[in-house]
Amino acid sequence: MSRPGPERTATGLAGLDCDPGETLLSVRDLRTYYESGDLIGGQPVKAVDGVSFDVKKGETLGIVGESGCGKTTLGRTLVRLEAATGGEVRVGDDDVTQLSGEDLQAWRRNAQVVFQDPESSLNDRMTVGEIVREPLDVHDWGTPAERRARVRSLLEKVGLQEEHYYRYPHQFSGGQRQRVGIARALALEPEFVVLDEPVSALDVSVQAQILNLLMDLQEELGLTYLFIAHDLSVVEHICDRVAVMYLGNVMELGPTEELFEDPANPYTRALLSAVPEPDPTAEIDRMTLRGTPPSPRDPPQGCPFSTRCPVKIRPEGFEDVDDETWEAIEVFRETLRARSRAERSLSEQAREFLGFETRFATVDEVVEELFADRELPGSIREPVDRATDLARDGDEAPALDHLREELGSVCDHEPPAAHGVDATARESRCHRHDDEYEEPAAVGPSVGDAE
Amino acid sequence: MSRWSYFARRVLLMIPIVFFGTTITFVILRMGPIDPAAAVIGASGDTEAYTSVRRSLGLDQPLWLQYVDYLRDLFTLQFGYSWVVNRGRPVWELIGVYAPRTIWLGFWSVMLPLFVGLPLGFYAGLNPNTLSDYVASFGGIVWRAMPNFWLAVIFVAVLTQSEQLFGFQWESWLVETNIVTPPELQRLWVPENFFGAFKAILPAALVLGSASMGNEMRIGRTAVLETKNENYVETARAKGVPGRKIVYKHVFRNALIPLVPIITGEAFLLLGGSVLVETVFSINGLGYLFYAATINADLPLVGSLMFFFILLSVGINIVQDLLYTLIDPRVGYGGEGA
Amino acid sequence: MVADSSRSDAGTAAEPADDRLLEVENLQTVFHTERETIRAVDGISFGIAEGETLGLVGESGSGKSVTARSIMGLVDSPGELLPDSSIRFDGRELTGLSETQYESVRGGGVAMVFQDPLSTLNPVYTVGNQIEEALSLHRGLSGLEATEKAIELLEDVGIPDAARRVSEYPHEFSGGMRQRAVIAMALACDPDLLICDEPTTALDVTIQAQILELLADLQEEHGLSILFITHDMGVIAEVCDRVAVMYAGEVVEQAPVVELFENPRHPYTRGLLRSIPSTQRGADRLETIEGEVPTPNAPATDCRFAPRCPEAFDACREVHPEPVPVATETADADADHTAACLLYPEDETREQAVDRHAIEDAPPGAGAVDSGGESR
């Protein structure tokens, strides 16, 4: 490159200069918690809860997951928009979460973000030229004339025209604004770019333009992308490797092709099977998940996915209980969980205190409905009755504890470790990868591109 | 965070506010050259009396100790005695005498706008850009722009001359009342007394509530306009709810939410305005008492009254939060659905 | 603004079926702003048969949602339906109805599910209260009876612990549960036609799958007709029987779902399908449609897609295409497949085709192809 590039300062971050294919960024047990606004006590929101992965130079690592899974927080933590609660992010010998002063500035120059919302990511009282130039000004890049020249070349590079320099964001469409956002992110020639849902606010036809542009730029500039998205088809198209997140954890991580063809983790499988195919003739064997993800304030004790997992391991001695009964137990637990989170109004608390009936006293109806026409073996009937008694008094938490103790399996008690699942360094967190259990794929419907 | 822990948090926040508010009062009282003791003994200039007054007021102590004493007395609700305005009477007793008139005045100057301004505003919001909307809106703005003291002066003049101007005498109309005297607040449960007291306070309450009336009208109008465009109103229409019911059920209740702080905020604003209105109408209320204490340099009385006002303001704030928690189920709800 | 009033009377609706539950003809909804008049929906026609699901697909600004609101009679000033528009529901013309007359149609005949379930529910009333409101309006239920029915409806839409949930406020529900509650509210009205305006766009895929499954079940159970509006081709492929593709206020192509996906004829539909990454597995670059969606602020005298169309020729800028039947490829013999493009009908020469579009487009009495175009 002939342009006057910013000299990398001698102050470190030597790790950025690694060769393509080597590990650029190494994330280990990263945690980011948000304190709740409550002055007195209160659980923090565990947005990212112990995440480990590597990012290799020149690759595109996709992070997918549903809203609230912590993928955006993860991206923001990597570029130091959020402070990490624990763990580390290594670049060579430096820990990004601990950087300060000049080192931090060096990281800020080399790690950039493209934001999701093109409406909100550009200051609409500044001209496009000023917006793209601002990072250059902050880092004292070249002379003012050189900066202006660089901005013009950047605009051209992202598919805009030079004369757009003095236009305001209002005069652009969503796709063009996103191009401006990309130009701004590239101004300082960063090594690493976090793309936070860069196309999800755009229409399909425009989305394709931006995806093509991103891929061209990566090729030309040797960029490393962290691509955050909820749209699996986009991730499949653009990413080299994919990490699937659920409730602050990476459930599965591996090369895109293998992961999409033969997903190993039950959550990945459910997620993939939920995506509607743009092909009306496709026959899908869909796994529809029950309920919604639990609150990240109060994640399950064992596997994060255990509350919704369709292939959850049964505890010993209950393998022969029929599926519907077992499902009813899971629904019962889900109901109690929802109740324990529901808020009681003052009048309800008073009624409860005085022993009157409240909407929470309907637990018997729930039990009735779930278990009425079922033969329950004593080993199930007993804990259910006990839990019902506890819940009737408004104590859902002990009821839940009791059910977990009596009817919970390894999924309810221990967080699963990462297991290698095929030859390609793919990892998946699920107890079923243990030798003693059947693989998830063996017990659920078939999912994946390989049909 | 539940609604009630939100509410508890708000109440907790009131403590430092009372503390700082009281401190500010102390600073104001002490930053000027006014010597409370000198004001107490007046022009006689007797050194001995002066020293003894100083001592009994605690002025011979170091300033920080005075501050601590001042805080301790107020926070234990020992308001002390008036020294100049009504020498030797306990402040509590004065409040007991003066406060009812102010409360009576304040009550009606909150109620009148509520029952006049709000309906007018809602009406204008339901019929935007019609002639009646313009008249109501413009009227509201001008009505709000009128200074209370001036409006009071005009009211007094017009009412005293009502015979010449309108052909009937206000003072003897329906019930015999005076225009510029405090209302009689004895035995209000007797309808006649009640009505008399109401009529006596009506002009003053109208004046004091004028700004609120204009405000509530304007904000009521915009709140209705805004609520009308909410998605849930469209949903209600989409499920076939008749127009009238949409207005009553889905628009009004939601439009009331932004009005809660307006109404309570105004209730507090009335305290300041009461000085002028009470002066013009010669209603010996708290505002008037405060004014008299100020210009007579009765600083102990001023300090205690100010503390009383701070408590009132904090109380109104708590009422506001309570109203909020009652009217809006979302208050304090930061969490996620289950 | 004069030229187009009778334009689509001639063309469109290849099959004027009277047995259809909803028949929209030449619907034109415009919004007046200070500067211009936006023709958000510009002369579209389609119909929905009983028990059928019609998908309305298009990018943002294509007029999908305005179409839904027009059918529900929810278009308020500064928007209006132009005089020649016609919406017939169950044989009854809706366009001229007064607000009071419309109230019996809304909910009772046609119910609607909106995109954002949170803002759709009134935050200060419990979910049960809002369902009971619909129940009392359309089924005359009240009191305990209504509450029981509301609980039943919540159970029907798959909300667990409904007896407790019925007395909770919308903010206490999660996104997916809220949308279920909104659907329950729509069902409370006992409608024949359900309009779903992007009902799953605000939801996650796993929740979307739940809701789509629920809608399919309910359709079967209640024999509902559904107008399903979305921008997601995947969802369309999954839920719809027939599809109408909208672009800049017009329906550019209409066909049964399999036919449309396998044999897209309009260049826009083709481009749209090809720009979805999952249709191009393995391709390095995605095909794109260059340019941006225009805002329709004047009656069309050309093809609105022409500036972005890879197959555009000179006439595209002068003649406004009308929907014409095109050859089908699927086995479905009576598949009525129309496309509004000068390339069709393909069995005619290009000149013939252009002439045909020009004649159909021209208002009676005015011979010129571009009438009305020069006036602005």
Added chain:
Amino acid sequence: MSVVDDEDATLRERLADEPVPALRVLAVVAVLVAVEFGALANLVMSLPWDAVGAALPGFLQGAAATIAGVGDGLAGLPTLLSRSVIDNAGYQLPSGEWVGTFMGLSPAAAWLLRVALIYAYGFVWLLVGWWSYLVYRDNYRHADWAPVDDMVGRFRNHSWGLFGLAIIFAFVVLAVFAPALGPTTVDANIADPYLHSIEYYSEETGGVEEIYVGDANGESQSRGQGGENVGPMQYDQYDRFHPFGTLPSGKDLFTFMAAGARVSLFIGVASLVLAGGAAVVFALATAYYKGLVDLGIVIASDSIQALPQLLVIMLASFVLSGTWLANLYNGGVVLALLFGLTGWPGLWRAVRGPALQVSEREWIDAAKSFGQRPSVTMRKHMLPYVVGYLLIYASLTLGGVIIGVAGLSFLGLGINAPTPEWGRAVSAGQPYVATPSWHISLLPGILIVIVVTGFNALGDGIRDAIDPQSDVETGQQDQTAAAGGGA
């Protein structure tokens, strides 16, 4: 490429490139300044420099004195629109001929002419301001379109806002040109009436006599019923014209009002600069840092707001009444300080919402992500959005301050006694409201209503101009702002 290079030019270079339009603007401005240069110098000299001078260290005092001398000299320069050029003071001979007035016009006509000319002059300034904006936009700005163009465009079409602007313009001209607008001066008529004298034609003696203004005032009182009344647009028996009539003391009400406008405007603007500055700084800081900073300022502002504003100002201005501070600008400085110190919480609350909203925008994150300094981020990315909202509330609050100041002076507090203040006129006229001397109370009140309405309208106009969508969100804050603490 040359085009592109041109676009890189700085504003100064662009001016040098194409100087004609800018020079034209400059020439007009120069002419406008020249004709009123004396008045300008006078205005500068009328500021409370003595206090500043006294505060200066000794060796500077000499220099200050020299400058003061020069300033006084400049202040003496003749100006076009002054009383001495178009004089309305004179007397009428029995023949009906006017002596001493401008071109022998009647005092009413001379006064009206002067008022018209002054307003025309002010209007020209307004036009020049608009013109220079256009010149800048068309000749020197790179961008063909900027968001501010839309705002200006919306405001231009906002008749209610324009109505407000017109009123505020009239009010500001009244305040700025107060000495030239009044039919007489504060010094001569109100402050030191016995140090000045006038000539009049006496029918008794049949000749021109001289009399102290104070004595003449004694004969031109407005005291309602008893026949003593000089109403609006009337002459008194010394041939003095009183556009608004006279006060009970016989002093000219219009002169009083014009001078009072100046005091009100000064207090309003000064207190708002103080309060607005604090409000913006705090709002930016709380929105950017949130958390404890926010909590601290919430508590501080709530504590101040827990005290009834008007009562606190009343108390504090009384407590301070004996100090040097209270004598600055006849007590105006103290009031401005007090209104500023007690007023910032209201303004802060009003702009905190918009500031928080802006701080949630992704461009703030973008700025953080490439390492922009917090102070620059606040200034560049947040301030432009907050300032608009500040203008709205400043406009509303200004009306409130005017009412508040008037309310205090109605009670006899605040502005020191002989200095004109609107509230004092209302107070003076209180006994005469229902008499022929109704004008004393009524006219100042009506003036206040008009000015406050004008500020409200201007605020509405600005709101709709900067934020055409939202109407309600901001509505909440209006109330305390416009109510002047309940006065």
